[in-house]
Amino acid sequence: MTTYVLRRILYLIPTFFGATFLAFLIIQMAPGDYLTQLELDPKVTPETIARLRSQFGLDRPVYEQYLLWMNNLLHLNLGYSFAYQAPVLEVIWPRVVNSMVIVIPSTILLYLVAIPIGVYGAVRQYSLGDRILSFLAYVGLSVPSFFLALIAIYVLLQIKFKTGVLIFPVSGMTSSGFEQLPPLRQWLDIAWHAVVPILVATANDIAGLSRLMRGQMLEVLGQDYIRTARAKGLAERVVLYKHAFRNAVIPFVATLGGLLPSLISGAGFVEVVMAWPGITPFFLDAIANQDLYVIAGFLTVSLVLLMIGNLISDLLLAWVDPRIRYE
């Protein structure tokens, strides 16, 4: 086991260098750099541009920039944001936290909804309830999240026009006058703003997870030991939850590690449409500005989390499933 873990970690090293270099290369391949837009400004003299360029290290060859950045990275320093004039981690972290306000509840909600739907679909296969639920899951899968967000905004605003009541806010993370609220009210205010984005962010993923659960459960229910359990007269509830469900849920343990990088990679389009100050709009801005180290730093963090997550997945899997052995 220890050798397996060590070998996995050794394998991570070339992947890490490859992916960081790829990320760095992609950003460098984009035409121009952070200062290109500044050059268009007639008030900024070419001397200033040249000074800034050497200050930011943008006048060095690409490999030198990469090596310097890698050097900083090995010192656990993600670099410096051009646009915000601050260390990357300081700039990214608040945005990531904002995203987590959506991502964490949405992930919990996802598992709470999708797994029961999958189990129900397997136990009552082809019943009316199964058909309706899987149809709805497919609807959720097929709606582009930005469209769902637009529809939600439209419906909420129409309700507001008709009744004068805004059930849930449609944009942003805080109300005006947020600063003056007592701490508890501030929390409530953010939670109130987060409801719609959380629901929209969850809708897309329910289908995939519940279909997986349903398929797993069906497969396990067809096994001989389930027939044995029924034959020896166990209550159906015990058969389902002690024998079938516990085995069917094993593959999901493998997906838990994958949640780690998704924690910081944000809720996607919902954040853009609903003006949530999360990581997605921030990252889009950084790309538009060619804020080199913000992009590279963020990609690196999610990369490291992904690699750790995959490792955790495998270890968890070996832990819960005694049939799996790593040599």
Place this chain on the structure above:
Amino acid sequence: MERASTSQFAVALRQFRKHRLAVWGGRILLVLYLMAAFAGFFSPYDPNYYELYPPKGHHPPTRIHFVDPETGRLTRPFVYATKRSIDPVTLQPRYEEDPSQGKFYVRFFVRAPEQPYTIFRVFRSDLRLFGVDPPGRIFLMGTDNFGRDLFSRVVYGGQVSLTIGILSALVSFALGLLLGGIAGYFSGRPFRLSLPPSAWRGVGLLLGPLSLLLWLGVAAAALFLAFSFARLSPGKDLFSLGIDALVVLLGVLAAGAILYRLFREPIRLDPDDLIMRTVEIIAAIPSLFLLISLRAVFPTNIDPLLTFYLVVGLLGFIGWGGLARVVRGIVLSVREMDYVQAARALGASDGRIIARHVLPATASYVIVSLSLTIPGFILGESGLSFLGLGVTEPYTSWGLLLQAAQQGGFASFTDRPWVLWPGFFIFLSVLSWNFLGDGLRDALDPRRRQ
């Protein structure tokens, strides 16, 4: 000899028909693709046509009347011309029906010589499915800010949205099948990438020195990078010096290992390792961010047609990894089957084994996952276009139309809800593809048959 049993295809077809949602998905897709293929015929106006005077910007969907207001009886459907005024409060245009100009009956199979179109860029025509006589206008889904007919734009946008889905799926499948196939088939049979001097004979006399030079270059590059790292390192404390020493050591070790290996035995590279590591690297970067970053590599103001192919290529490039992984697994298991061993024993070449035995084994998986990845690509394109990074004018796609819908803030679609129509088309096509793929999977997988 006549077989009594039904063919594999007939069994699959019967199974497919049982999945009613899949059949409906197929029908809806047929309609959508026909509309996209014959966009000129199905759309009443040219998608880029608008009137300067009187302007028709933000026109709501035209109301079609079925009851004659004078007699109160059912009549042929007709529309009224509209009169434009500006709302004094919101300063937005308002359109009111103007019965004084008379009724404009909805006519079918009308000729519109002033707005000809071409089908498949070859056949010129001006026959349109329906229309009204000018100056009457029929806007089934209203107009955009310029006054262009949104229904026509949705029909034409389908051309881009629907074909990008299929094209990028094909690109990613070509890549996934090829690389996954190579990885699986040649796994454990590494390619030789260098020749030790003792083996320089025949063709090796040319390739040997070349590969030697190449690998010497690689070793030199490793050394150079390691020493540059130390040279550039700004830190002078013990920890920094330790890291520098470690990196230099790594570089020297890597270069030394290459040189040592180069003169003793060939350097071998398992294509399986190479390809699967690449898949891992691509999968390691969140796909939305990778897509956007890659899009940023290319300028946004390039030729629209080029942008179209760029989006196809990018989506295809993002998507091939998962498929390659599965194809590799299938090929790895097929490779060990008795019939493949038998073919090899009979002296079949690699190419023949791949074409006749290995590829057919992946066919049903490929068909199913093709139909299940297309909706993902349609969503990907619409997302990219929605962010303004996808296709550009004069082409249009459903995502781009939706972007226009929300560009003017919330008021732009709460006052004019018809601009949300393109979203329903994305939804409908993705849903239909999902159902179709689901039905195909049930039909082609013997274990899922009922």
